[in-house]
Amino acid sequence: MKYAYINGTILEHAQATLHISDLGLRRGYAVFEFLRVLEGIPVFLEDHLDRFARSAALLELEPPHGPEELARVVLELIGRNQISEGGIQMLLTGGYSEDAFTPGRPNLIITPIPVNPPPPQLYEKGGKIILHQNRRELPEAKTTDYLVAVRLAKRARAEGATEVVYHDGRWVFEGGRSSLLLVKNGVLVTAKEEVLPGITRKHLLEVARPLLPIEERPFTLEELYYADEVILTGATRQVMPITQIEDRPVGNGQVGPWAKVLMEAFQRHLGAYLSQRRANAVHKASPH
């Protein structure tokens, strides 16, 4: 974490500051992306750049650079910070605002973030989720609206839960930092609207499509409670089985067969992605 990028300049991370009139700070008006770096490669970078642009458009913020330049900065930061395993955050704010309300020219920040991957036993035994009635404002955009997630993290930790899942009393939306899927009678179900379009979720659906039927539709709390299996996805947690909802077991309380199949299939898919990026990098670097 030696270097960060702000508005066109790479500078010492310790010196990376914004003026207090920034609208991200003052009014929570900002979008971001977080992407995992594995083996020095930014995982699913193209998808993250796509979603970054879509989130920005939903807030009527125009990024100062297109995806090619953003990708170049991400790769430069990975190189200069010598990141083999870690994370990169891209943040686009409403910019400096004199009246603390009207957006100005967006500020763009790209910075490395240290990552603590979840412990292996969460994948072997499955994790616990807790539920909370909440709906993110403008859920299709990845904004910095994490008020509830940050506030409930302590309660989640105290209860041994890995994630807080939002619902409205009837419909289940998503985790505070993850997408949610369930398996019932051999069908994979996951919400498509009124939730963040998860990128790990998208790739998991890609590998799941040849394996089992998929229904992309809203599901209820009751369906969640009576699911055979529940799965969380996210950039850091990847594909994680959930075996407990509040104090109730999911199915028989063990990691289910579909979760195992899907975790393995996702790891193969991710491995293939990383191999291909490595090959491309070698190809680009070669003199031919």
Add this chain to the structure above:
Amino acid sequence: MKYAYINGTILEHAQATLHISDLGLRRGYAVFEFLRVLEGIPVFLEDHLDRFARSAALLELEPPHGPEELARVVLELIGRNQISEGGIQMLLTGGYSEDAFTPGRPNLIITPIPVNPPPPQLYEKGGKIILHQNRRELPEAKTTDYLVAVRLAKRARAEGATEVVYHDGRWVFEGGRSSLLLVKNGVLVTAKEEVLPGITRKHLLEVARPLLPIEERPFTLEELYYADEVILTGATRQVMPITQIEDRPVGNGQVGPWAKVLMEAFQRHLGAYLSQRRANAVHKASPH
């Protein structure tokens, strides 16, 4: 706007920066207060300090100073910036966070903000509001969650509206930056729960109490549409009559008699408050 305050230090406003790892910027985890300065006096300062402490407690943030020291800084900033008419914002964030998620030691910022009071015709002819289905997360706390308000400001302006009012399809909550009251059959009605405890609203209720019956309870969209009068309150707009909801007039479309009475009563109340503060200031400064 020459000076601002950050974490114990008054510094040049232009130099007032936070590191990009601040959790207010990264995750919208911050509370604030905005208070009007009139005749060099911070209006309803005690109420704002109270609410600041309550908002902070709801986010489990501990302000580094108690209300006396915060009041002292506010007065010092008013003096050093020579503010006669304007505004002051106090902001308390989740602090610097290495993992961009776990709160650290809160950052406290106090800074002047320029204010453009609404044009007089809004008080003479009344304003227009537009409606939007939204509920602020953790509405009782004054957080920096203004994503929807900032995003809709352009639409409001384009439609000639002074404010966006949030509802859930049935119940009406509050304006993006204001509290909402209605008058029906001589009774003043305003929501008390699931909304920000508005300070101008509180003072308006104080002056209204001897004048007409008050019901502090939730009200519906239907009640809003069929109200005799509608009133908005806020630190900058003070007490503002609303004569149009979307494309429908409120009552006969004119500023109603209760709005006139309440605007006048509030101005007297505010005048008395300012006189008393001036007297206190003279008293404190006198050598007796």
